[in-house]
Amino acid sequence: MQTSTNSSQTPPHQPRPAWFLLLALSLSGMAALTHQVSWIRPITSVLQSTVYVVALILTAFMLGLALGSFIMRFWIDAVGRPLLLYSIVEFGIAAYALLLLSLFSTLPTILQTVTAIKTPLLYYFAEFSCILLLLLIPTTLMGTTFPILAKSYVGSSVGKGIGELYSANNLGAVAGSLLAGFILLPNLGVRYTIIIGALLNVGAGVLTLFHSHPDKLKFFAPPLLAVFVGLSYCGNYSLTSLYNGGACGFYNANNLGDQKFLFYEEGSYGYVTVIGQGQFGAVKRLLLNGQGSSSLRLSDVRTSTLLGYLPVLANPRAQTSLVIGFGTGASSSILSRHTKTTTVEIEPKVLKTAGFFEMINAGVFNANHEIVYDDARHFLLRTDNKYDFIANHPLELYQSFSSLLFTKEFLEIAKSRLSADGLYFQWFPLYDLKPEEYQGFYKTFDSVFPHQMVFVNLRKGENIDYEIKGTNNLRSQYLAKQNSNELIIIGSAKPIALGLAALRTSFALLNSEDRSYLQLTGLDSPEAIFNLLLFEGEELKGYYEAAAIITDDKPSLEFSTPFRLVEKSPQLVNQAMDDMLNYIELSRP
Incomplete structure (x- = not known):
């Protein structure tokens, strides 16, 4: 029952x-x-x-x-x-x-x-x-x-x-x-x-x-x-x-102006675009995920040129180089003419744009140049190679996939892959940053590389006759009304011997091809290059003491720099540069 x-x-x-x-x-x-x-x-x-x-x-x-x-x-x-x-x-x-x-x-x-x-x-x-x-x-x-x-x-x-x-x-x-x-x-x-x-x-x-x-x-x-x-x-x-x-078709605003799309392809890590601007579309720009990476504009070509030639001039006897980020291929092209060069690029589609920038990267695909498709940190962690130079030109600080290339841990990994006399070259944009944001990065950099020299890609007062060569040459006169807000920071475990005398000695060793390339952007003498030296690391001691070091756990630039995009104003553009130069000026005897 x-x-x-x-x-x-x-x-x-x-x-x-x-x-x-x-x-x-x-x-x-x-x-x-x-x-x-x-x-x-x-x-x-x-x-x-x-x-x-x-x-x-x-x-x-x-x-x-x-x-x-x-x-x-x-x-x-x-x-x-x-x-x-x-x-x-x-x-x-x-x-x-x-x-x-x-x-x-x-x-x-x-x-x-x-x-x-x-x-x-x-x-x-x-x-x-x-x-x-x-x-x-x-x-x-x-x-x-x-x-x-x-x-x-x-x-x-x-x-x-x-x-x-x-x-x-x-x-x-x-x-x-x-x-x-x-x-x-x-x-x-x-x-x-x-x-x-x-x-x-x-x-x-x-x-x-x-x-x-x-x-x-x-x-x-x-x-x-x-x-x-x-x-x-x-x-x-x-x-x-x-x-x-x-x-x-109801929205007809022409936000591109005279720009022309020359290349567009999707990749695993983003999409790659080349846009032509100006007369005949001669000023070509490379964009990754819609954001500018590099171009044939004078300021960008100067950056690529310095990332390529400053290493060569700092140590003409160097044998090996590592470039992080192919970009337009200019820095890799320069370094591969002087050293056995490896370029690490995460997005293979970027290399398909190299032909648009042949003016500054001619011969980049050569027997002395190896290209590795990988994440920069992953590559550095798994390689046993030591390099005389490492040149790092990442994307903007606010890019969510770029910020970890500015942390203490990444810099330490890079340092561990340098030879005994190796030099590290870091591109760093100052525009739209607050002073404390730059102070945080510089303190981070100094904690890994105790010796630094800092160059700017354009110096106030420079008057440059710049010609973009191609199917239709485009010549322009460029007068720099102020220092650029893009830095090339050289870091080393030892003092860096790159004074004017050393530059003159190294410059004399360059061949005619190198000199023609440098002349393209007005860097036709060791004095012109030395003029771009903004300061040496010792001059900034005490400037960043109160700042916090940027780490993988707290990549502060990733979270603060997007706010600068919102707050963007003429006053903010030069704020970090002006604050730093004022400190240096006051500290000099």
Whole structure:
């Protein structure tokens, strides 16, 4: 009798539907992460690739997922045909993802609107609001998919059913992030990655519809096909449209001016662009993830020239060099003519732009030059080689993937790969920094390299006849009205012998090709190079004592420099340089 009672109280077993629901949710997860990875690219290309913008994108994405699940809890019990609803939701996600191909073109207009805000917290709140509005619909729809399928799949074995659904969804998400980051974006670009993500959503919806409501397919197929083809074809996403177009062509602001796109390709670690400016597009600029890396402008060519020739002039007998970041290839080209040179570049697509900068990198691909595709820190950690020179020209300080090349730990790793008399050469931008930010980096640098010499790439009062050579030569007269805000900092464990006498001796050893190259930017004598010496390390002692050292654990520049982009003003541009020079001037006898 007791047995009978227990049996009558046990809920009947409710078999879960077939494998197709697990596969559908796996495809849905794959689509979600494919979209997330691909959406980050156009947003950061316009709104900057800072730690804050990336965090805002992820926050908006996750908030939409949470909102979708929360909303569905109120309706799910009233849904009579959950699998039909699930299919419709997947079709909706696909349609909106394709619509974003056009909506992303509104990003420049958004940027123009929020740049009027000069308070960082308000600025980033405005950016977050815009990103959230842009992504709210598809992410909210994504958030509804799990509770909808859970109602149909779970049955009486709640724990087992939820576990199976959750694992299927997450396995799909893992596959989607790998697929988008390592295969689709590098080979197909953002546009077709988004289209493939939408196809995955359609696949999840069709699969569910086919197994649950096959009679409905004939009603959904024609409009679904029309919407998919129409939005895929009409979506005006392109790098050019992010600057010059807008959704459906309604935004016509010409933010590029006379600039012309000469090259654009997606890579695993970002996208690479070359833009031509000025007469005949002669002044070519290299951009990585939408941010300037180098160019044929005089100030940039001077930086590359100094990173190449200062090492050679400091130690003409050196045998080996390491360059971190290929850029335009100019520094690598110079050093490989004098030493056995290795260049570490994380994004292979950068090297495909070398031909646009042949004026300053001629012969860069030679038997004396090895190129390694790797992260700089990873390469330094795994190599046993010692180098006489290491030249580091990373991207801007605020770039989320660049900031760890300015920390104490990275500098110590680099120092460990220098020979006994090795020299380390660091590019460092002062523009838009506050004095305490520069003080923090200089204190960090000094803690690793106790001896320093600091050069500037342009000195106040220089009057340079500069010619960009190419199909159409472009000559200009450049008068430096103030010291540049870009430094080349030389670091060493020993005193650095690079005074005027040493420069004259080393300069005399240069061949005619080297002298012609230096003459290109007005550095036609040892005196012209020595004039760029801003100060020696001893002159800055005491200036940075109160500053905090930058470490991997606290990479302060990554978090403070994006605020300078918001606060940007004419007063801020030279603030760090002026403060440092005033200190040196007062400390000199």
